[in-house]
Amino acid sequence: MGQTIIEKIIQNHTKEDVKPGKIVWMNLDIRSARDFGGPNVVKNYEREYGNAPLAEREKTFFTFDLCVPACSLKYADNQQVCRQFAKKMGIKVFDVDSGIGSHVMIEEGLAQAVSTVVGTDSHLNILGAVGCFGQGMGDVDITFAFKTGKTWFEVPETLKIVVKGDYAFPATAKDLTLYVLKKLGTHKAALKAVEFYGEAVKDLSLSGRITLCSMVTEMAGIIGFVPETSDSLREEVRELSGSEFSPLQPDEDSAYSDELEIDISGITPQVAAPYSPDNVRNISELKGVKIDTGFIGSCTNGRTEDLAQAAQILKGRKIKDGVTLKVVPATKRVYKEILERGILEDLFRSGAIIGSPGCSGCAEGHVGLTGEGEVQVSTGNRNFAGKQGKGQTYLASPAVVAASCLAGQIVSPEDL
Amino acid sequence: MTESVFSGKIWVLLDQKGRLIEDIDTDQIYHNAFLHITDISQMGQHALGNLEGWKDFPQKVRPEDILVAGRNFGAGSSRQQAVDCFISLKVGLILAPSFGAIYFRNAVNSGFPVLKCPELDELVAKQILETGDEIKVDLRSSEGSNISKKTPFPVEPMSAVQYDIHQAGSLFSYGKESAG
Ligand code: SF4
Numbered sequence: 164m165g166q167t168i169i170e171k172i173i174q175n176h177t178k179e180d181v182k183p184g185k186i187v188w189m190n191l192d193i194r195s196a197r198d199f200g201g202p203n204v205v206k207n208y209e210r211e212y213g214n215a216p217l218a219e220r221e222k223t224f225f226t227f228d229l230c231v232p233a234c235s236l237k238y239a240d241n242q243q244v245c246r247q248f249a250k251k252m253g254i255k256v257f258d259v260d261s262g263i264g265s266h267v268m269i270e271e272g273l274a275q276a277v278s279t280v281v282g283t284d285s286h287l288n289i290l291g292a293v294g295c296f297g298q299g300m301g302d303v304d305i306t307f308a309f310k311t312g313k314t315w316f317e318v319p320e321t322l323k324i325v326v327k328g329d330y331a332f333p334a335t336a337k338d339l340t341l342y343v344l345k346k347l348g349t350h351k352a353a354l355k356a357v358e359f360y361g362e363a364v365k366d367l368s369l370s371g372r373i374t375l376c377s378m379v380t381e382m383a384g385i386i387g388f389v390p391e392t393s394d395s396l397r398e399e400v401r402e403l404s405g406s407e408f409s410p411l412q413p414d415e416d417s418a419y420s421d422e423l424e425i426d427i428s429g430i431t432p433q434v435a436a437p438y439s440p441d442n443v444r445n446i447s448e449l450k451g452v453k454i455d456t457g458f459i460g461s462c463t464n465g466r467t468e469d470l471a472q473a474a475q476i477l478k479g480r481k482i483k484d485g486v487t488l489k490v491v492p493a494t495k496r497v498y499k500e501i502l503e504r505g506i507l508e509d510l511f512r513s514g515a516i517i518g519s520p521g522c523s524g525c526a527e528g529h530v531g532l533t534g535e536g537e538v539q540v541s542t543g544n545r546n547f548a549g550k551q552g553k554g555q556t557y558l559a560s561p562a563v564v565a566a567s568c569l570a571g572q573i574v575s576p577e578d579l
Numbered sequence: 580m581t582e583s584v585f586s587g588k589i590w591v592l593l594d595q596k597g598r599l600i601e602d603i604d605t606d607q608i609y610h611n612a613f614l615h616i617t618d619i620s621q622m623g624q625h626a627l628g629n630l631e632g633w634k635d636f637p638q639k640v641r642p643e644d645i646l647v648a649g650r651n652f653g654a655g656s657s658r659q660q661a662v663d664c665f666i667s668l669k670v671g672l673i674l675a676p677s678f679g680a681i682y683f684r685n686a687v688n689s690g691f692p693v694l695k696c697p698e699l700d701e702l703v704a705k706q707i708l709e710t711g712d713e714i715k716v717d718l719r720s721s722e723g724s725n726i727s728k729k730t731p732f733p734v735e736p737m738s739a740v741q742y743d744i745h746q747a748g749s750l751f752s753y754g755k756e757s758a759g
Contacts, residue, residue, distance in 0.1 A: 186741055303685075315741075
């Protein structure tokens with residue numbers, strides 16, 4: 164019997180026979196911890212292993228991205244605990260100026276196709292976008308990974324999803340993603356690896372793939388892959404990461420737990436209403452909902468292409484009086500790109516606030532928290548009650564967020 | 580070495596209609612109001628404290644008793660207390676058709692035995708397993724036995740990895756042993 168992508172990647176990292184449902188020991192190429200979870204990893208490590216060396220310090224990293232630079236004493240302390248441990252152990256820290264850890268790992272070429280990466284970030288499976296098996300874990304698991312370079316993993320079954328049809332602006336990769344989430348809910352992909360097929364996903368750029376793969380977490384899946392690639396995508400990843408991009412393909416006779424078709428032909432922009440990311444509606448059902456604020460960024464939509472999409476709509480226009488728009492680039496590199504390409508200026512002139520690269524409001528960072536009664540439209544991936552403060556959060560594409568901030572209510576860019 | 584054969588009286592988590600309760604989440608197992616408790620001996624009294632019909636479980640259960648639950652036991656958050664509360668009560672092991680992914684990892688990592696029993700729904704529906712029965716399972720064997728009813732039933736044996744961590748006591752002690 165042939166193997167699916169996840170089975171092949173795990174097989175590449177273990178001597179045991181890999182089959183769905185089996186638990187195997189798996190070697191890790193990269194292990195990381197962030198400013199949340201990281202201090203616990205340090206505490207566990209020192210308690211359990213004292214000053215004993217890490218398995219391989221050059222494969223071990225801290226990535227600070229949640230509260231950067233620290234805006235509370237707690238985070239300032241936590242980051243310092245990690246820095247001191249890193250210094251003692253000789254580990255590299257991607258410090259508070261770097262941006263979202265998972266994105267930094269793609270840009271730095273640390274997360275490569277066919278490699279295995281773990282960290283204390285529940286959206287680390289976003290690395291499926293570059294054919295890498297990324298997985299978020301708790302601090303006990305990550306401590307053990309720091310020390311041994313291994314983890315145990317139950318090989319998941321794989322679900323095959325064929326996305327039929329095509330979409331056109333004002334629908335974007337985010338709308339495709341939200342539509343897939345609407346169709347799947349939180350059960351169909353639960354605990355599974357997902358392989359996405361179809362022309363529309365094959366044609367996604369890297370940033371579009373990142374958007375799709377990041378929300379596999381909200382689909383309750385383990386990880387998502389898009390096996391088919393275009394020339395322009397391979398070129399884009401090569402240029403960004405500095406190395407060739409050749410993701411694995413599944414065997415022809417590999418076994419899937421199920422195969423589903425999702426037809427996206429002619430979808431309109433999609434919006435997830437509070438308080439669940441899979442509470443997805445066509446924008447027509449939510450048009451006119453008054454908003455107080457907008458947020459563009461996060462690991463789902465914080466890349467240059469996402470910000471450019473928003474800037475195109477905002478250019479030469481002004482955000483409605485009384486509404487604020489917060490924009491946070493995913494990484495320092497994205498920040499540099501929007502600066503050099505004039506995107507930053509368009510955003511600024513329209514009235515947007517620009518934050519320093521990182522996770523921001525998604526994780527109680529500085530930018531993007533809401534007060535009680537405040538209504539936010541966000542490009543993030545979660546809108547659970549209390550996640551970004553006491554207000555209500557709607558999830559949408561960068562284009563819809565930008566348009567809505569101009570109008571002061573949820574609208575599609577074509578309504579402007 | 581920890582033992583690998585477990586015997587004990589079972590508690591089958593049924594709802595009021597007599598069906599195995601599915602999707603019991605970590606808030607029902609251990610409510611977030613008690614997350615501040617760090618002393619494991621204090622956690623047992625809150626086990627299943629938010630599960631309708633089972634709030635008196637900590638008073639009823641005896642050491643080595645075995646919990647039998649429905650599909651997707653331990654769904655939800657990553658709180659370790661949802662495992663630790665059963666360790667606190669000295670529950671012997673938990674049998675369910677499937678577990679929440681993080682719950683399963685947490686249990687394995689702390690050396691607490693959780694076993695999958697894919698046919699559990701049927702076994703309970705046919706009353707092959709009922710609350711109060713005395714059962715015996717070997718973590719490495721695919722056959723359990725209901726001592727009270729003198730009937731065998733199928734279980735999924737632990738994988739080598741899960742068994743090794745269980746034998747070592749926890750992921751950390753396993754790591755020290757295997758790293759020498
Ligand atoms: S942006 Fe939010 S979801 Fe993404 S990695 Fe940061 S905290 Fe996690």
